[in-house]
Amino acid sequence: MSNEAIAGIKVLVIDDSNTIRRSAEIFLKQGGHTVLLAEDGFDALSKVNDHSPDLIFCDILMPRLDGYQTCAIIKRNARFADVPVIMLSSKDGLFDKARGRMVGSEDYLTKPFTKDQLLQAVAQHRPARV
16 A cells, blocks of 8 residues: 555544653654644543544543543544544553453554554554545
């Protein structure tokens, strides 16, 4: 698949770690994508509503509203139910992956991730253009 065939999409990265947000932003922009950043679940919900991202990366462990709660709220909204959500966690646990699936996430990426892992997840889960 050539790079020309993959037009950039709008990706929201939700993580309370500034380091993770910045590295994800750099990797995604290098991949030709538009990047939105949110530092917690509440911040993310307003950004999802205002910007309608095509794909969402969501950290699990965040203050106030954790990643599972954030994902569940997004998926319960009919307007965003089909937006792929990929959970981010520093733990590579079976329980975390299962719980992520239960709230509607499509995939799970372990932190720290590489540029290739991040862009591969985007390519795998990007919505088909109409």
